[in-house]
Amino acid sequence: MAVLVLYATVEGHSRKIADKVAAQLENAGEAVVLADVRDPGFAVPGRFDGVLLCAPVHMGRYPDPIIRFATDWKDALDAVPNAFVSVSLGINSENEEERAEAEAYPAKLEKKTGFRPRRIHNAAGALKFLEYDFFKRIVMRRIAEKEGGPLDTSMDFEFTDWDALEAFVAEFAKEVAQNADAEPSAI
Numbered sequence: 555m556a557v558l559v560l561y562a563t564v565e566g567h568s569r570k571i572a573d574k575v576a577a578q579l580e581n582a583g584e585a586v587v588l589a590d591v592r593d594p595g596f597a598v599p600g601r602f603d604g605v606l607l608c609a610p611v612h613m614g615r616y617p618d619p620i621i622r623f624a625t626d627w628k629d630a631l632d633a634v635p636n637a638f639v640s641v642s643l644g645i646n647s648e649n650e651e652e653r654a655e656a657e658a659y660p661a662k663l664e665k666k667t668g669f670r671p672r673r674i675h676n677a678a679g680a681l682k683f684l685e686y687d688f689f690k691r692i693v694m695r696r697i698a699e700k701e702g703g704p705l706d707t708s709m710d711f712e713f714t715d716w717d718a719l720e721a722f723v724a725e726f727a728k729e730v731a732q733n734a735d736a737e738p739s740a741i
């Protein structure tokens with residue numbers, strides 16, 4: 555079976571998540587194409603038995619390339635088992651309202667694009683203080699403070715629950731396999 559894993563990223567953490575997803579699917583015997591959504595090449599959703607998209611939230615929205623891709627390919631995405639991994643810091647907040655806001659980002663994506671993922675996983679992202687420029691570091695430290703996060707800007711922090719992600723991907727892989735058994739692959 556062939557699975558497409560597409561990611562958008564600004565600081566690299568969503569790519570790391572997509573890498574892990576691709577490795578897990580490969581270990582499970584899938585033929586995986588992993589691509590940056592800005593440059594998917596011939597990786598069009600309709601040619602795959604399943605598609606997983608992964609994108610981070612920045613300033614309350616997902617990057618434009620994932621919005622464009624989901625808009626352009628929503629029908630093809632809809633036709634196969636699909637999943638969406640939303641990467642944010644809000645989902646890890648101590649503040650209930652911020653967690654609820656983070657949980658609502660995928661619904662906003664659906665409203666904007668018309669693409670309704672069959673499965674959604676909210677993954678906590680990373681704080682990359684060492685990579686931010688001066689102003690971003692100040693802004694992100696303020697956000698971290700609001701969310702009850704770490705304030706030491708001399709290091710990076712990663713909040714992703716890798717076990718929860720693995721469990722989500724395993725369920726998605728099961729759906730892909732069941733669907734492919736019922737419907738032979740187009741490639």
Ligand SMILES: Cc1cc2nc3c(=O)[nH]c(=O)nc-3n(C[C@H](O)[C@H](O)[C@H](O)COP(=O)(O)O)c2cc1C
Pocket residue numbers: 562563564565566567568569609610611612613614615641642643644645656678679680681682690694
């Ligand atoms: C400038 C900036 C803005 C961000 N805005 C939000 C936000 O509005 N809501 C949120 O939950 N997380 C926000 N984050 C956290 C990112 O989602 C998190 O750092 C994620 O790991 C980034 O993924 P990426 O490395 O793939 O770009 C923001 C991060 C940065 C650097």
